[in-house]
Amino acid sequence: MRIKNVFRTICCLISICCSLSVHAYRVEPMVSEMEPFGKKAQMVMRVDNTTTQSLTVELLPFSMVMDEYGNETIEPADADLLVVPVTAVIEPGRSQSVMVRYLGEPAIDESKSYRVSVKQVQVDRASSEQANVGLLLQFNTLINIKPKNTNPHLTVTNIEAQGEAWHIEVTNSGNSYGRINKTNWKVSDGVQSVSLKGSEIGKLIDGTLVQPQKKRIFTMKPLEGFDLSSLSIEVDSLE
CATH class of the missing domain: 2.60.40.10 (Immunoglobulins)
Structure with missing residues (x-):
């Protein structure tokens, strides 16, 4: 059942x-x-x-x-x-x-x-x-x-406002599970940018696991001063 x-x-x-x-x-x-x-x-x-x-x-x-x-x-x-x-x-x-x-x-x-x-x-x-x-x-x-020689490939595929929070869609196109707290992010809106380490991301987002060939929508605390309409996030996996 x-x-x-x-x-x-x-x-x-x-x-x-x-x-x-x-x-x-x-x-x-x-x-x-x-x-x-x-x-x-x-x-x-x-x-x-x-x-x-x-x-x-x-x-x-x-x-x-x-x-x-x-x-x-x-x-x-x-x-x-x-x-x-x-x-x-x-x-x-x-x-x-x-x-x-x-x-x-x-x-x-x-x-x-x-x-x-x-x-x-x-x-x-x-x-x-x-x-x-x-x-x-x-x-x-x-x-x-996790089989040998398998790896996650996490990318941020969509960002949108949801009330006072951001909804961050993360897609894993790899063949292994990935974890948000095992990545580094470069966040930019074309005017300003910031680099976030895994431990810092974990403080802004609830949840971490993204299974292979799946996507997760995470709720994220907004970064003050960033323009969501032009926001982009580059993900660098540490796994």
Whole structure:
């Protein structure tokens, strides 16, 4: 069954989880890259229990496709990603290593994106402990399967005003995912210009991922004094 959810909602959830992780648990890495075969087709995640109670988590793999507005469509991907263990009980202050291996088609010609959901599971406790269960948290890690010799090619293909913000359309004509925060931009309106590094772009734009052969429309805080009607943005990829 297809599950559609908004990327911003996921980011919000991840942000909430991160802010509460000191009272719950941590998952590392949250973003990673693997290859479709060989040694790099496998990785290890770690779940740290930072609470004073036992933690039970469930780990489920999903394939992920993102539309131009950042909305995600995810589907179960058990045939593509092997996650071991599927469930784990982690004692207070301890960690659980989780093996993730790509089992999908090895001869892919462009990158593919997946989520591994790490979900805290409600466990029945004695009545004296029920009040300490707290908020059940869920992390949605991002894994990109990237074949060798594939690269993103990001270009800004449209710029327009949307209320007080700018809408920046970024097209990826490459065969690998690209990330806005891994590019440098030269912004010019013919009169003045400015160079923006990836970290600076990240402060102006929400979101970063552009999948291969797709486009994303990002909302950007306007640059003061620039004329939008003659604005151009040159993108220099760092990946």
